Amino acid sequence: MVSAVFHSPLGSTTEKNQAQPIPKAEPGKQPAPAKAPRQPIDWRGVWLKVLPPVIGIALVVGIWALLTMKSTSFPTPAATFTEAVKVFSDPFYSKGPNDQGIGWNILFSLERVAVGFGLAALVGIPMGFMIGRFTFLNNMVSPLISLLRPVSPLAWLPIGLLVFKAANPAAIWTIFICSIWPMIINTAVGVQRVPSDYLNVARVLNLSEWKVITKILFPAVLPYMLTGVRLSVGTAWLVIVAAEMLTGGVGIGFWVWDEWNNLNVTHILIAIFVIGIVGLLLEWALISIAKRFTYDEV
Amino acid sequence: MKSFIEVQNAEMVFNTKKGQFHALREINLKVEKGEFVTLIGHSGCGKSTLLNLIAGLTLPSSGALICDNREIAAPGPERAVVFQNHSLLPWLTCFENVHLAVERVFGNSDTKARLKERTLAALELVNMSHAAYKRPHEISGGMKQRVGIARALAMEPKVLLMDEPFGALDALTRAHLQDELLKIVGRTHSTVVMVTHDVDEAVLLSDRIVMMTNGPAATIGEILSVELARPRNRVDLAEDTRYVHYRKEVLDFLYTRHGHVEKAAA
Numbered sequence: 001m002v003s004a005v006f007h008s009p010l011g012s013t014t015e016k017n018q019a020q021p022i023p024k025a026e027p028g029k030q031p032a033p034a035k036a037p038r039q040p041i042d043w044r045g046v047w048l049k050v051l052p053p054v055i056g057i058a059l060v061v062g063i064w065a066l067l068t069m070k071s072t073s074f075p076t077p078a079a080t081f082t083e084a085v086k087v088f089s090d091p092f093y094s095k096g097p098n099d100q101g102i103g104w105n106i107l108f109s110l111e112r113v114a115v116g117f118g119l120a121a122l123v124g125i126p127m128g129f130m131i132g133r134f135t136f137l138n139n140m141v142s143p144l145i146s147l148l149r150p151v152s153p154l155a156w157l158p159i160g161l162l163v164f165k166a167a168n169p170a171a172i173w174t175i176f177i178c179s180i181w182p183m184i185i186n187t188a189v190g191v192q193r194v195p196s197d198y199l200n201v202a203r204v205l206n207l208s209e210w211k212v213i214t215k216i217l218f219p220a221v222l223p224y225m226l227t228g229v230r231l232s233v234g235t236a237w238l239v240i241v242a243a244e245m246l247t248g249g250v251g252i253g254f255w256v257w258d259e260w261n262n263l264n265v266t267h268i269l270i271a272i273f274v275i276g277i278v279g280l281l282l283e284w285a286l287i288s289i290a291k292r293f294t295y296d297e298v
Numbered sequence: 299m300k301s302f303i304e305v306q307n308a309e310m311v312f313n314t315k316k317g318q319f320h321a322l323r324e325i326n327l328k329v330e331k332g333e334f335v336t337l338i339g340h341s342g343c344g345k346s347t348l349l350n351l352i353a354g355l356t357l358p359s360s361g362a363l364i365c366d367n368r369e370i371a372a373p374g375p376e377r378a379v380v381f382q383n384h385s386l387l388p389w390l391t392c393f394e395n396v397h398l399a400v401e402r403v404f405g406n407s408d409t410k411a412r413l414k415e416r417t418l419a420a421l422e423l424v425n426m427s428h429a430a431y432k433r434p435h436e437i438s439g440g441m442k443q444r445v446g447i448a449r450a451l452a453m454e455p456k457v458l459l460m461d462e463p464f465g466a467l468d469a470l471t472r473a474h475l476q477d478e479l480l481k482i483v484g485r486t487h488s489t490v491v492m493v494t495h496d497v498d499e500a501v502l503l504s505d506r507i508v509m510m511t512n513g514p515a516a517t518i519g520e521i522l523s524v525e526l527a528r529p530r531n532r533v534d535l536a537e538d539t540r541y542v543h544y545r546k547e548v549l550d551f552l553y554t555r556h557g558h559v560e561k562a563a564a
Contacts, residue, residue, distance in 0.1 A: 197381060197383065197385040198385065200355055200379070200381070200385065201381070203373040204374070204379045205398065206373065206402065207402055211402075215398060216387065219389040220389075295388045295389045
């Protein structure tokens with residue numbers, strides 16, 4: 001059950017190493033002006049970093065512009081941009097339940113994700129610890145997890161609607177059930193992979209169970225756990241859009257569906273960008289947290 | 299004199315996927331208080347297994363192990379282990395690594411200030427005070443091993459068990475740490491059981507060298523008493539005829555009489 005969604009902490013260390021050269025160069029530069037003239041900026045390096053992504057985006061926008069030049073139904077990039085400026089100039093208006101600013105829509109979606117994901121973390125992480133620690137439990141739960149994990153998120157929605165008899169809890173339930181698996185699995189794998197040397201240290205020192213958990217298990221498992229959390233947040237954000245399309249209420253997914261009913265394709269395009277950017281920010285925030293807690297293997 | 303550690307007829311059989319593996323047979327060994335004993339043998343002869351038995355990390359299939367008149371049933375801080383790969387916790391500083399052990403052993407009897415004092419004293423003992431607040435990945439292999447020794451010594455154990463503690467180090471660092479270990483043991487009069495595969499290390503450090511036959515079903519082949527006066531100096535000993543003689547005896551045992559047998563013969 002283990003390897004499917006597993007990122008090793010070694011992997012994240014290399015990520016870290018790749019990301020570091022830029023901040024590392026700065027402390028080198030700071031003392032330099034005092035003694036020697038400033039180091040010339042490495043323009044070539046900057047260009048090679050900035051240019052490829054810019055070209056990529058320009059290419060997509062260019063093709064989009066070319067394809068929509070003569071179209072009447074599909075908006076051009078320019079039209080989308082002007083509309084986006086308009087939408088974002090007043091993100092927090094509220095004209096009744098079906099017409100609210102994009103800011104509100106994003107915040108409501110994020111709130112659902114936070115609640116669903118938070119509950120999943122509360123249940124999933126301790127469960128992962130237990131499964132990792134006790135083989136019996138692992139053997140008991142493994143087949144269930146393997147069976148339930150590949151189920152499409154939206155298949156859970158009717159169950160939520162049935163049980164909670166309301167749209168909002170049903171959406172949260174869907175997020176909960178979909179984002180719990182990566183956290184359980186990665187935490188369990190982390191516990192199973194705690195180096196036996198560390199546990200031997202604990203045995204020789206005869207540490208109390210509490211000390212073993214706080215000083216050895218938890219720090220050793222943390223990088224694995226954060227990988228699980230990262231994957232879970234990604235899943236949760238994917239699921240919320242789909243769930244809100246079906247359940248309605250205020251939220252970015254509902255907004256997409258509403259604008260489709262209004263045939264406002266420009267807004268749908270804006271929503272797609274917004275969903276992408278928010279997902280990116282969530283991922284980025286969690287990676288930076290994970291980096292802070294990744295220790296260097298010795 | 300009553301022996302401090304006693305291994306009586308210990309047998310060790312592991313249940314592996316390929317069936318049973320008889321690792322150790324009929325091990326009988328007595329270690330006196332304050333004695334420095336090394337276990338030497340070819341790799342795979344079960345010397346680490348024997349050390350783990352004394353540590354209590356594994357329990358024998360049959361036979362008994364006694365330390366200070368008590369049967370060894372589980373690991374405990376009175377038998378501190380220095381692991382082969384130091385096993386420092388990478389998320390704790392050197393100070394915290396040692397403090398974890400000190401706190402466990404003396405936490406109930408000592409004040410917080412005294413615990414801190416003990417930790418710093420242990421680090422001082424291995425000349426690692428300068429790196430007390432560094433994390434293991436920031437210091438060299440030799441330094442890590444020294445902190446590992448500090449952690450073991452800080453517990454004031456009755457026995458210090460060392461599993462090839464200098465095996466992963468370069469020759470110069472190893473020699474340096476051996477000298478430091480000799481000094482520390484000279485001061486603390488600790489009882490030490492150490493696993494090694496280095497003949498010079500065994501002769502230089504030990505009071506007795508326990509030479510083990512090849513596995514499977516390895517046992518103690520011969521025990522050599524090293525009667526060299528302490529403190530010992532490696533440079534002077536290099537030309538000492540008795541040292542050369544002891545060294546030859548061990549080499550003779552390891553390579554002439556119990557040369558590493560091929561698997562086909564076993």
